[in-house]
Amino acid sequence: MNRDNSNAVRRSQYFLPTLKETPAEAQIVSHRLMLRAGMVRQASAGIYSWLPLGFRVLKKIEQIVREEQNLAGAQEFLMPTIQSADLWKQSGRYDDYGKEMLRITDRHAREMLYGPTNEELITEIFANDVRSYRDLPKNLYHIQWKFRDEVRPRFGVMRGREFYMKDAYSFDLDASAGRVAYNKMFIAYLRTFARMGLQAIPMRADTGPIGGDQSHEFLILADTGESEVFCHRAYLDMDVMTADVDFADDQGLAAMVDRWTEHYAMTDEMHDPAKCPVAKDDLVEARGIEVGHIFFFGTKYSEALGARVVGPQGEDTAVQMGSYGIGVSRLTGAIIEASHDENGIIWPAGVAPFQVGLINLRQGDEACDAACNGMFDTMRAAGTEVLYDDRDGRAGVKFADMELIGLPWQLIVGPRGLKNGVVELKNRASGEREEVSAEAALSRLAG
């Protein structure tokens, strides 16, 4: 069923307000480019609307996250944004969060809050409906808007107040099963980021207000990163297994995690130069952007909120838990930080809003219009995602806009080429241009 015609759009009809000027308020490149490329607009401080182009990227990222969570055996569900304060008082975190928590009083004077994370609520759901060890293991995740009332929101969607996050929660009978759940998420995270074109490095991390005794942050290296990081250069080109991984093979997963944690990798909070075992030549000091964070915290919440099961010998046991976050909206910015040039964004194919930008160099010219319309219809029918710049206007404007938006392929159609039976195919990342027949171009782009 090809009912969805949102994958092939005409620029003349599409709400895509690109900007020539760089907005003054944007301090980092991803923020500048997201505004200029018409991906987002600020609604209030640290709160954004996602215009159609940005929304498509957000959904692509979300879908990759979802597929890899499902593959690793996590089950999707959905918790609400507004929570009761009561649960947070039970866990003791109501005060911990301080002013970053957006606190709300409803019409009946009940204390509510906009969830910054969901350990309490998921633990309550589990506690009310799961009673036996036979129902374990479980890993439940949701992808939902969260809110943290940052004192100084900045860097666009990279450090906004309302943000989109995937958070998973694992429940196991004992710590060794809990470690298996942790390893599954660890590997799923590497795969997830690799599919977005990112080399993410797992680093030992502080557990902060989530708590627990084991935690890894996943960071990508970028000059604008908020953290200073120290890692062995081996991480710079380690290969992620994005092909088949057997998530039922506990030992195989543990070996992969061992391989990914054998070298030194720490954020500045954890790094101690005196204890760092890496030779100076092998140590990379860089800046990093956090894109994921996983925690194993045992019974911290299950004890506080009564998430207990009856074990195989009839014993009553608090379940072992972990939680696993990926910043979905933040990733949009992080990918741009990692992949752009002076002309604009360079989307990795897996998250590009469209695969092809079709440029009509002379709108109104009969041959150009006919060729473009034909190719557009062919791509639409084939399910190739295409943005067709069919506006009246100068070629220079169209080129600059398409570079800015950063689709992987540009298909450029002009009167001179058509006379010779060719169109131009340009790769955004490499800059390579090639003249080929329309048929050859279409078959390449469909493949």
Added chain:
Amino acid sequence: MNRDNSNAVRRSQYFLPTLKETPAEAQIVSHRLMLRAGMVRQASAGIYSWLPLGFRVLKKIEQIVREEQNLAGAQEFLMPTIQSADLWKQSGRYDDYGKEMLRITDRHAREMLYGPTNEELITEIFANDVRSYRDLPKNLYHIQWKFRDEVRPRFGVMRGREFYMKDAYSFDLDASAGRVAYNKMFIAYLRTFARMGLQAIPMRADTGPIGGDQSHEFLILADTGESEVFCHRAYLDMDVMTADVDFADDQGLAAMVDRWTEHYAMTDEMHDPAKCPVAKDDLVEARGIEVGHIFFFGTKYSEALGARVVGPQGEDTAVQMGSYGIGVSRLTGAIIEASHDENGIIWPAGVAPFQVGLINLRQGDEACDAACNGMFDTMRAAGTEVLYDDRDGRAGVKFADMELIGLPWQLIVGPRGLKNGVVELKNRASGEREEVSAEAALSRLAG
């Protein structure tokens, strides 16, 4: 790419806590069944978590809404949940909403609110980025959580406080173009509800706090409906064009809308017995559930918020607007109200969480397990959505649970049948049972 293994699940691993007892707090059948079928759990008053089974239905409904919006030419984007109060003061609605609006003060003492709807914010976005009539028409929609602080939330997701809604906003140069946009949504709504197995009736409606001079509510008839409705019986079996509709044919659409509005259909707010032209025998008096509401309100918000474009003659013009809502989370309950029996839910195929419930009558029996595993794997590979009840336990429990959950097809595998080379295929809606070979069953279910 068949990476997603969430469409074929084993009950023994799936988080699906069905309940035998009817929860005391649930007053209407959809609320009772959603709790009993393990679809939702209340997080706080009028606020729900969607467990995996309920989440799947919510996503199915969302996707149908999305496809039909896209087909009608609307473009998807996303606005945030938290808005600044300033815009609402500009439009004059900050006070209108009273206590139903969830008001929030952030850490810098700024007045914020959880959006109950988005006319103000979308008008601001439009005003900032669209300047010319050449960029019209536009219809932008989003599917996002909303909040209305109902004084007495009840009926589960039918009248919750945090709810999931699709809202579209159209922008046009003049009223006649605005009417074309309205007609597109009118027809898209009929198609949307029909794909969910619902006969929705468009009724003249009061415009309430949204404002404007034209509005239709779409209601489905159900005994538990909150509104009293009066309509000509012709509406009970009018046929919706779910096949191809040409959304570019303005006159064709207008004729369809005329056909769907020529008979009398009013909610009690608008109904006047003295003026009702319908003969007594032709008048249906019933109860209805509102599932959609569309408005054409002209320049109410564009004037207040400065959404103006330069017209073809250079004149400065406030744009004509409409807004168009569908209650996505509410529909989950509404569909159950319209489609259930004493044993549980009867899902229309288009929104069923899975198409097939595979029941192993004797888990642990070698032949039964092998047959079920084989069929399960075949269906998974074919992309057929299947929930396999592989639990240890009595057949009676499995039957009752599968009836409750209400998947369209039950595939029942027992040792006696297997000896004769047959399995049983049961249609949930009709109750018809048929003994067929496993191969025949699978080919029917794949079709």
